[in-house]
Amino acid sequence: MNSKIAKDLVVKGLGVNVLLLTILGNLLWSSSAKAGFSxxxxxxxxxxxxxxxxxxxxxxxxxxxxxxxxxxxxxxxxxxxxxxxxxxxxxxxxxxxxxxxxxxxxxxxxxxxxxxxxxxxxxxxxxxxxxxxxxxxxxxxxxxxxxxxxxxxxxxxxxx
Incomplete structure (x- = not known):
């Protein structure tokens, strides 16, 4: 595999992981916010x-x-x-x-x-x-x- 293609895949994969972590963090925050809701x-x-x-x-x-x-x-x-x-x-x-x-x-x-x-x-x-x-x-x-x-x-x- 070409090193440039491999590097692009790693960067894209990192971007997807960051996006998933952001979404997961928001979900966890909203659940914990709801826990204190009245x-x-x-x-x-x-x-x-x-x-x-x-x-x-x-x-x-x-x-x-x-x-x-x-x-x-x-x-x-x-x-x-x-x-x-x-x-x-x-x-x-x-x-x-x-x-x-x-x-x-x-x-x-x-x-x-x-x-x-x-x-x-x-x-x-x-x-x-x-x-x-x-x-x-x-x-x-x-x-x-x-x-x-x-x-x-x-x-x-x-x-x-």
Missing amino acids: GTLTIEVEGVKNKEGQVCASIFAKSQGFPNQRDRGLQRRCTKITDIPVKIIFENLPAGTYAVAVMHDQNKDMLLNRNSLGMPIEGFGFSRNPEVTNKPPKFQEAAIFLAGANTKISIQLKYF
Whole structure:
């Protein structure tokens, strides 16, 4: 092989390696920057049929316990209903995937009350407003991705 061609290949190879190292460094920097990220999730709960009681929201970071086992949720907030839509804010959330379950707790007992057939008698809803028929949605059906400093979502309550 000609020494000039060999030298050109080494220089080009070096340039490719430098480019790859630059890209890799940028990726690593952006991942470490995201590790320290915290954002705010604002939930507007619409369709509240009256101002009795409170609206409670539970946020889950994984599928285990979603949506009924609030003790497995990441955070829970309840707020008295003064205005409709009701706003509930979760702060200092790391970037990631979450699902939210909301209920209109009319009697303030912290439970989604049900009739004798097991049907909810209080309003409920989920992030991404998935279709609900005879069972609650799966985590993936309600999952949202929080990546910005301020994320807003709207949840429409359902009443049976």
